[in-house]
Amino acid sequence: MGFTIEPADTQEIQPLREQYRREMDCQIIHDSLHARPGWTASFLIKSASRAIGYGSVAKGGPWSEMPAVFEFFLRPDFRLEAFEIFRAFLDECRATRMEVQSNDQLITVMLHTFARDITSEKILFRDHQTTTLVRPGAAVRKTEPGDIGMFESLGFDARADWVLDFDGRLAGAGGVLYHYNPPYGDVFMAIAESFRRRGLGSLLVQELKRVCREGGHVPAARCRTDNIASRRTLQRAGFVPCGHILTGRLCPA
Missing domain, CATH: 3.40.630.30 (Gcn5-related N-acetyltransferase (GNAT))
Structure with missing residues (x-):
């Protein structure tokens, strides 16, 4: 499968972000970063001109010295190529770290595959x-x-x-x-x-x-x-x- 990765603004990835939110079905800790001007860099992933996913990097505020991948989403029918696409995304975005929530299964797999020195900073809780x-x-x-x-x-x-x-x-x-x-x-x-x-x-x-x-x-x-x-x-x-x-x-x- 051929695919391309190109810089995108928040509006361009918004339909995919809504799909990501529905799939997560939980509080997304870094969701509001997209609304802060200059705090994120996002990339649209396409196959045959069709948008199939996106990735986002936090690069403002506390991440200004160590930009970190915090979101990565692919439409389900393109996840057979997830590792290859994520590697290409990393080459394009130039992030040095990842910061993810473990109830996001796809990006957590990518974290354990492509990152080292993995630590837990916080525990997340849901109402029960x-x-x-x-x-x-x-x-x-x-x-x-x-x-x-x-x-x-x-x-x-x-x-x-x-x-x-x-x-x-x-x-x-x-x-x-x-x-x-x-x-x-x-x-x-x-x-x-x-x-x-x-x-x-x-x-x-x-x-x-x-x-x-x-x-x-x-x-x-x-x-x-x-x-x-x-x-x-x-x-x-x-x-x-x-x-x-x-x-x-x-x-x-």
């Missing part, structure tokens, strides 16, 4: 169960202007629009980010050091999941692979692990 956790003395409410001044000293994210009070004191903060592929929302939160190991983190995650669902979205989450406390917190709130963010160094042809 609605919990009914209760903690006497704890209450979750919307962030108020007076709360924000304490966020930095407590280690809270400035984007948090919900807080958790415990016995009248500010104990945690979090929110849901919606700039991923619809309908997913990414739950994030933090608990102040002096209030940890009391079950407050799981309670806050539970309530953020509720807010997410009430807005018509599907909750998702992630944490660092080595963060055992966060893993337990997310699982107690009804999340289950569903994948990893994997990185690897690409080898010369």
